Amino acid sequence: MSKKHNFSAGPCILPQEVFEKSAEAILDFNGIGLSLLEISHRSKDFVTVMDEARAIVKRLMNLGDDYEVLYLGGGASLQFAMVPYNLLKVGGKAAYTDTGTWASGAIKEAKKLGTVDVVGSSKEENYSFIPKDYTVGSEYDYFHCTSNNTIYGTQMKSFPEVDTLMVCDMSSDIFSRQLDFSKFDLIYAGAQKNMGPAGVTLVVIKKEILGKTGRENMLSILDYSQHISKESMYNTPPVFPVYASLLTLQYLEKNGGIAAAEARNEAKAKLLYDEIDSNPLFETFCVKEDRSLMNVSFKLTDESKKEEFDNAWKAAGISGLNGHRSLGGYRASLYNALPIESVQVLVDVMKSIK
Secondary structure: OOOOEEOOOOOOOOOHHHHHHHHHHHHOHHHOOOOOOOOOOOOHHHHHHHHHHHHHHHHHHOOOOOEEEEEEOOHHHHHHHHHHHHHOOOOOEEEEEEOOHHHHHHHHHHOOOOEEEEEEEOHHHOOOOOOOOOOOOOOOOEEEEEOEEOOOOEEOOOOOOOOOEEEEEOOOOOOOOOOOHHHOOEEEEEHHHOOOOOOOEEEEEEHHHOOOOOOOOOOHHHOHHHHHHOOOOOOOOOHHHHHHHHHHHHHHHHOOHHHHHHHHHHHHHHHHHHHHHHOOOEEEOOOHHHEOOOEEEEEEOOHHHHHHHHHHHHHOOEEOOEOOOOOOOEEEEOOOOOOHHHHHHHHHHHHHOO
16 A cells, blocks of 8 residues: 555654654564563663653753653643643733634633633634734733644744743644744643654643642642652553654654754745645635644635545545644645655645646
């Protein structure tokens, strides 16, 4: 069976090398005669995996020992609750921007634990842009933003200066572009959008920000400090997703790191957006200045061409192009592992529709 051109938004495409090494580990991990799926998470072989999986994140992000890296279960959705549980002071308040479905979900959960001010929102315009004209002062315990909005195809090109802690959900553009990661006090990301399979969530946190909420008798499973003290093994970690994420990050590191990935991602996005802008049959859902490099959401300007276009891209071996059910249209996710050749196939199909 020929390999598909995988534009899925998540779980998403990963490097072929990662699939091959993961498959080997499932059959026989490190030549020990046991599968990765059956070894103890306390064994030397897996502890080594976890230690390196945590260390490589700090290398790629150029962060020091004042940060801790965690691999947790529950997806980014659990972080919607863990962030306010650990950072929102009793009687305090937090600032959020509402830029899409997942940002809205984070706001909903945080409101259950305290006061939330939505300082910027594009909800009324169907999340077609990134709000920018807002300020965040020291009266807030933290500021939360979502760097990339998978459904709507928007991305923060810069981050505001805030007089409080900066928290960011980077689920769908983590490790795709160069940032000053030290600007953030807490970053979280579901692995399945760009760095590994579903089942594990990356949390990068500055240790000094913890333990200041005044909340007593915290639930241990929701307490970042507990997970830090147990080095991501407070409970049994998701062994396979952690290992596959490590392989993905090793692949990224040896292929030029984040800088090289960003250059490739910019080239892929330019190729596709140039076709959309020059082809009268297609248009994006969002304003040009906020277009995502990771998720290109677009639609036909002539719905009578839908059957022809759908048949053409499927015949070309393209998979995962349908837009999110809440928005419709199409969505091409251009994650790190997607080769530019796949984008060219899509562009050629778009050119063929008359």
